[in-house]
Structure formats: C-alpha cells, structure tokens
Amino acid sequence: MNYSVKQLRERVLAAAEKVLKRNGSVGPLELIQELDFLHWRVFESWRKGVAVDSPIEARIQCGAEKLADVYRFFAEWAVEKGLKTIEAEYSRRSVNGVEALPLTADGNEERESFYRTHYAPAELSEKKSERLQQKLTKAPDLVVFITTSNDAKCSECDAEIVPGEFLFLEGHLPLCMSCADLDHLTFLPSGDTAMTRRAKKHSPLSAVVMKFNRPRKRYERQGLLITDAALAQAEDDCIADADQRAARRVAAAAQRVVVDQKLVEQMSAAILEQFPNCPADEAHQIAAHAAVRGSGRVGRSAAGRELDPKAITLAVIAHVRHVHTNYDSLLMSGVERGMAREQIRGQIDTVLNAWRGIAK
Numbered sequence: 001m002n003y004s005v006k007q008l009r010e011r012v013l014a015a016a017e018k019v020l021k022r023n024g025s026v027g028p029l030e031l032i033q034e035l036d037f038l039h040w041r042v043f044e045s046w047r048k049g050v051a052v053d054s055p056i057e058a059r060i061q062c063g064a065e066k067l068a069d070v071y072r073f074f075a076e077w078a079v080e081k082g083l084k085t086i087e088a089e090y091s092r093r094s095v096n097g098v099e100a101l102p103l104t105a106d107g108n109e110e111r112e113s114f115y116r117t118h119y120a121p122a123e124l125s126e127k128k129s130e131r132l133q134q135k136l137t138k139a140p141d142l143v144v145f146i147t148t149s150n151d152a153k154c155s156e157c158d159a160e161i162v163p164g165e166f167l168f169l170e171g172h173l174p175l176c177m178s179c180a181d182l183d184h185l186t187f188l189p190s191g192d193t194a195m196t197r198r199a200k201k202h203s204p205l206s207a208v209v210m211k212f213n214r215p216r217k218r219y220e221r222q223g224l225l226i227t228d229a230a231l232a233q234a235e236d237d238c239i240a241d242a243d244q245r246a247a248r249r250v251a252a253a254a255q256r257v258v259v260d261q262k263l264v265e266q267m268s269a270a271i272l273e274q275f276p277n278c279p280a281d282e283a284h285q286i287a288a289h290a291a292v293r294g295s296g297r298v299g300r301s302a303a304g305r306e307l308d309p310k311a312i313t314l315a316v317i318a319h320v321r322h323v324h325t326n327y328d329s330l331l332m333s334g335v336e337r338g339m340a341r342e343q344i345r346g347q348i349d350t351v352l353n354a355w356r357g358i359a360k
C-alpha cells in the first residue's frame with residue numbers, strides 16, 4: 001500500500017462534506033470528481049453520451065484497492081451521519097428515447113446500484129427529496145455535433161457527412177440529420193442568452209450543438225437546434241421586451257444559410273402537382289426548407305434536384321410529421337423513434353390523402 005489509509009479517510013470525509021454542502025446531495029461519482037480521481041470533463045462527456053461505449057467506472061483514475069477504501073469510508077460516513085438514500089439512474093436522451101448510461105464494464109448489480117445511490121440529509125422533506133430525485137435523474141439534452149473529420153458517413157443511409165455539417169451519434173453510430181429525424185430544426189448560434197433560453201422553452205424538440213476544438217482538446221457548445229416556430233416566437237419575445245437589436249442580430253445569423261430560390265420555386269411547383277390540396281405557403285415552406293444549402297436534406301440530394309416524385313414525397317412526409325403530428329413531443333418525452341413513427345402513421349396518411357385530393 002503506497003498511501004496512508006488515515007490520510008485517505010480524512011480526504012474522503014472532507015470531500016464528501018464539501019459536495020453535500022455544495023449540491024445538497026452526494027453520490028460516488030461526484031465524490032470521485034471532488035477527489036480528482038475523475039476529471040469533470042470526462043464525466044460531462046459521458047453524461048452527454050459522447051463516450052457512450054465506455055463505462056464510467058473504467059475512467060476513474062485510481063487503483064482498485066484504494067478505490068475500495070474510498071467507497072468504504074464514504075459508505076461509513078453516510079451511515080454515521082444518518083443520511084437518507086436517493087436512487088437516481090444515470091441516463092441520456094437519444095432519438096431512441098432515454099437510455100441508461102453504462103456504469104460498470106461487467107454490469108455487476110451491487111456496484112451498479114452503489115453508483116446510482118446518492119445521499120441527502122435525513123431531514124429533507126418528502127417533496128424536496130422528490131424534486132432532488134428528479135433533478136438527479138433528468139437526462140441531459142440531445143446533442144448534435146458539427147463534423148470535423150473528413151470520413152464521416154451516415155450509418156443508416158450512407159450519405160457522406162462533410163466537415164461543418166451536423167451529425168448525431170446513436171450509441172457510437174453516426175447518423176445524418178434526416179435519419180436522426182432532426183433535419184427540420186434550425187440552428188441558433190450561441191451568444192444571446194435570452195434568445196437561447198426562450199427558443200429552447202418554445203421548442204417541442206431541441207438539441208445542443210457541440211464541436212470538438214482540436215487545439216484545446218475539448219467539445220465546445222456552438223448553439224441550439226430548435227424549430228422555426230420556436231425561433232420566431234423567441235424573436236417576438238425578445239423584441240417585445242426591447243431586446244430589438246440583439247434579436248435582429250441573432251435572427252440574421254440564424255438565417256445565414258443560403259437558399260437557392262430557383263430550386264425552391266421548382267420544388268414548390270412539383271409539390272403542388274403531386275399534392276394539389278397542400279396550402280401554397282406550406283408547399284413553399286417545405287421547398288425552402290429542403291433546399292437549404294449544405295443541410296444534407298432531401299432537396300439537396302441528386303434525386304431532389306431532379307425533382308424525383310419519391311424525393312418530393314419524402315420531403316412532404318418529413319414536414320407533415322413535424323408540423324401536423326405530435327411526433328416531436330413523443331421523441332422529446334422519450335418514446336423510441338420506431339414506435340413514435342408507428343403511432344403517427346395514421347395521422348400522416350390522413351394529411352397526405354387530403355392533400356392528394358383523395359377522400360377517405
């Protein structure tokens with residue numbers, strides 16, 4: 001043993017007290033961070049599902065024997081103080097719903113449960129305990145990455161994802177925005193906190209955009225993906241309380257994407273040909289959305305440019321799914337993607353048939 005057990009015990013108790021005082025509760029992973037055996041950045045990226053394949057226990061920088069001592073002192077301290085336990089699952093939000101994060105490599109039930117157990121003061125009221133449990137269990141936001149590598153490909157449709165484009169990780173498999181069902185969202189760059197907070201509040205589905213900064217060796221937040229409607233509503237809110245100039249500045253940045261006007265007109269016409277009862281402004285909206293440069297959306301694919309009827313139908317379906325059904329709220333509430341699609345199939349068919357002019 002190359003450490004003093006007595007000193008280690010003192011360090012553990014001091015760290016546990018400190019975290020409990022600061023956070024109102026303390027769990028093994030918070031304690032380990034306080035003791036500098038786990039870097040908070042490693043912990044944060046694990047929470048966000050960036051390193052979803054590697055269990056957090058394997059990332060702890062501490063020998064097994066010493067770690068066992070740390071946990072023993074921690075458990076004894078909690079019993080001595082008469083703290084109450086709160087079980088909280090570590091999970092992440094994905095397009096497949098909310099998934100549990102891997103804690104141990106061998107899935108040992110005893111250690112898994114140990115990592116999920118947090119301690120809080122015994123006198124905490126039932127209501128406060130419940131709120132604390134919710135806070136600890138709440139999965140962090142969906143995360144979308146701005147690609148920096150040159151060889152990224154969508155694992156579902158095989159589309160190339162070039163640097164600068166968005167990429168979603170389902171487990172460790174990259175997905176393009178279309179396959180992840182996030183391609184209807186608009187990018188709002190970071191910078192205006194009021195705008196960001198409001199847009200997120202109004203958006204039924206949102207994702208945080210991160211980019212890897214190579215020189216600094218870390219992921220940095222770039223902004224949010226939100227719905228167009230949420231962006232518009234947030235702008236209205238900001239203008240209403242006299243943040244006018246700031247709101248305009250952010251709105252301008254959000255729309256810096258170039259739209260090919262001619263393609264939009266051709267696509268709108270093609271949409272109305274197939275779906276004569278589709279409102280003209282919606283046809284235009286679908287076309288404008290699909291034609292955004294560099295978005296990897298249907299309209300930019302070769303088939304979309306040639307106005308292939310199948311590509312047109314796909315773009316219309318994507319629009320109907322996000323605008324005329326409760327699909328986004330289903331995803332956000334953690335319903336698995338396949339199941340959510342199943343649930344809204346009937347709603348989509350009804351709209352499509354009506355737009356085609358086919359009576360039920």
Ligand SMILES: [Zn+2]
Pocket residue numbers: 154155156157158159175176177178179180
């Ligand atoms: Zn794809």
